[in-house]
Amino acid sequence: MEQKQLKKIDIIFGWDDKCTPIQVVEKSIKKTPENIILDMIDSGLKGRGGAGFPTGLKWKFCRNEEAETKYVICNADEGEPGTFKDREILDRVPEKIFAGMTICGFVIGAREGYIYIRGEYNFMLKTLQNKIDIFNQQLQTLKVDFHIFMRSGSGAYVCGEESALFESMEGKRGEPRNKPPYPTVAGYNGKPTVINNVETLVYTSEICRMGPEKFKALGTSDSRGSKVFSVSGDTPIAGIYELELGMPLKDFVDEFGDGDTKAIQVGGASGHCVPRKKFNDTIIGFEGIPTGGSMMIFNSSRSMYNVLHDYLEFFTEESCGQCTPCRIGCQQLLKGIEAVKKGERPPAYLDDLKRLTGTMKIAAKCGLGQSVANPFTSIVDNFREEIIY
Amino acid sequence: MTNTEVLIQELVEKHGRTRNALMPVLQGIVSREKFLSEQAMIAVARELDLSAADVYGTASFYTFLDTKPRGKNIVRVCKTISCHMQGKDAIIKAIEGHLLVKVGDTTHDNKFTLLTANCLGWCHKGPVMLVNDEVFPSVTPEMAIEIIEEFAKKTT
Numbered sequence: 001m002e003q004k005q006l007k008k009i010d011i012i013f014g015w016d017d018k019c020t021p022i023q024v025v026e027k028s029i030k031k032t033p034e035n036i037i038l039d040m041i042d043s044g045l046k047g048r049g050g051a052g053f054p055t056g057l058k059w060k061f062c063r064n065e066e067a068e069t070k071y072v073i074c075n076a077d078e079g080e081p082g083t084f085k086d087r088e089i090l091d092r093v094p095e096k097i098f099a100g101m102t103i104c105g106f107v108i109g110a111r112e113g114y115i116y117i118r119g120e121y122n123f124m125l126k127t128l129q130n131k132i133d134i135f136n137q138q139l140q141t142l143k144v145d146f147h148i149f150m151r152s153g154s155g156a157y158v159c160g161e162e163s164a165l166f167e168s169m170e171g172k173r174g175e176p177r178n179k180p181p182y183p184t185v186a187g188y189n190g191k192p193t194v195i196n197n198v199e200t201l202v203y204t205s206e207i208c209r210m211g212p213e214k215f216k217a218l219g220t221s222d223s224r225g226s227k228v229f230s231v232s233g234d235t236p237i238a239g240i241y242e243l244e245l246g247m248p249l250k251d252f253v254d255e256f257g258d259g260d261t262k263a264i265q266v267g268g269a270s271g272h273c274v275p276r277k278k279f280n281d282t283i284i285g286f287e288g289i290p291t292g293g294s295m296m297i298f299n300s301s302r303s304m305y306n307v308l309h310d311y312l313e314f315f316t317e318e319s320c321g322q323c324t325p326c327r328i329g330c331q332q333l334l335k336g337i338e339a340v341k342k343g344e345r346p347p348a349y350l351d352d353l354k355r356l357t358g359t360m361k362i363a364a365k366c367g368l369g370q371s372v373a374n375p376f377t378s379i380v381d382n383f384r385e386e387i388i389y
Numbered sequence: 390m391t392n393t394e395v396l397i398q399e400l401v402e403k404h405g406r407t408r409n410a411l412m413p414v415l416q417g418i419v420s421r422e423k424f425l426s427e428q429a430m431i432a433v434a435r436e437l438d439l440s441a442a443d444v445y446g447t448a449s450f451y452t453f454l455d456t457k458p459r460g461k462n463i464v465r466v467c468k469t470i471s472c473h474m475q476g477k478d479a480i481i482k483a484i485e486g487h488l489l490v491k492v493g494d495t496t497h498d499n500k501f502t503l504l505t506a507n508c509l510g511w512c513h514k515g516p517v518m519l520v521n522d523e524v525f526p527s528v529t530p531e532m533a534i535e536i537i538e539e540f541a542k543k544t545t
Contacts, residue, residue, distance in 0.1 A: 155452030
């Protein structure tokens with residue numbers, strides 16, 4: 001298998017004085033939308049929010065829709081426990097996000113773009129709005145028919161799910177919709193919509209700036225490019241790091257662990273828990289374990305029961321309650337591990353609970369309920385004794 | 390007209406009379422009054438030509454759109470895993486002891502409501518708390534009490 005060494009990169013936060021974000025827009029709109037789509041597809045860029053859908057294809061599908069009104073939405077409802085990269089990007093290089101949105105608008109034929117930012121980040125709204133106003137002004141000077149607006153959330157994790165986010169923007173409860181239709185066909189206000197994560201949009205503008213070749217040179221054949229990681233937990237150097245994709249988890253632990261790392265939760269509460277014995281043969285990327293960027297490190301002083309309990313409590317509270325598998329499933333998983341811990345249920349009950357997560361994976365309506373199986377099975381399988389005793 | 394009705398008028402003028410304006414309008418009310426009273430929700434419904442149940446349905450979905458009376462300052466301590474590992478329990482205990490309330494309660498002088506929140510996005514700088522919209526990362530129990538005191542002084 002193709003493997004990469006751990007390498008620090010500086011694309012996202014780097015600043016090119018000779019080609020600022022607004023200049024990237026100016027340069028890009030001289031190309032044809034088809035060419036930009038080809039560049040995006042060629043670069044191999046996949047969504048950086050966690051799901052990993054190829055960005056170029058998403059833009060292409062939306063461009064192919066016939067509609068008078070289309071939208072570009074930047075998903076800044078970063079709520080996954082252990083993730084804080086989007087806040088840093090919004091704070092430090094928001095112009096790159098605006099540029100990505102504008103280029104996307106040019107490609108798909110949209111005149112309005114919205115940034116949906118989580119309510120927990122209200123403290124940055126004022127500064128961000130000022131920067132948006134300046135950028136909108138610059139677009140007007142360039143005679144680009146695109147305007148960026150901002151909407152904020154109000155503390156609901158599930159609104160990071162794209163269709164729940166549309167519902168929320170439409171003034172409704174943030175309950176995910178059935179798919180299909182996908183957002184590129186019917187998104188915000190039922191119109192064709194491209195919704196991309198903050199980081200993805202920055203990469204799109206960077207690919208337009210430096211060309212797809214430089215981006216493609218990073219990473220592996222399945223995971224092109226680099227990715228911003230949010231590192232937290234038992235590490236002396238918690239923070240935000242942009243790393244090349246495709247590295248073995250072991251290299252990551254050597255760099256960031258505190259020497260006593262027992263497990264790493266890759267991808268936040270809805271991600272996978274990797275125990276020490278699997279560090280060597282786990283790859284961070286779409287061919288191994290994909291991640292929205294959350295890397296939580298646990299050392300041997302931590303009880304994995306507490307970790308799992310925390311996650312399940314989180315999901316129980318954040319489940320929108322719309323579909324039964326997720327609403328009841330999360331509650332029963334939480335009650336279930338508590339009962340096993342107290343000895344009210346036999347250890348074998350954990351296997352029943354695992355089957356329940358299997359049902360949730362198939363039957364839950366959205367990614368929230370479907371992904372509870374990831375932390376549950378990976379923690380129960382690898383740390384069964386800690387859950388029981 | 391009551392103060393709330395005037396505020397709703399202003400918000401509706403600014404954001405428009407469509408359902409798409411519902412969230413910004415409700416957020417505008419909460420940022421000034423800290424919660425949505427029954428009267429406020431009914432007034433919003435009337436302005437936007439929605440049923441009051443619809444407005445309540447949306448409002449009650451969101452953690453930050455409280456429909457229960459809240460104090461003049463809302464303190465939210467993050468309780469998710471990273472902050473848990475970095476000592477959120479000690480922060481909550483210190484604030485509870487200082488304000489003499491439990492999580493979920495409002496002080497007698499109506500100055501503070503103490504709540505917990507799910508991941509606030511500061512996992513590398515926990516424990517973290519929000520007071521209204523302001524964020525305070527890497528707090529210690531002593532700092533938490535100082536911050537609360539600062540807000541108490543500013544609140545009449």
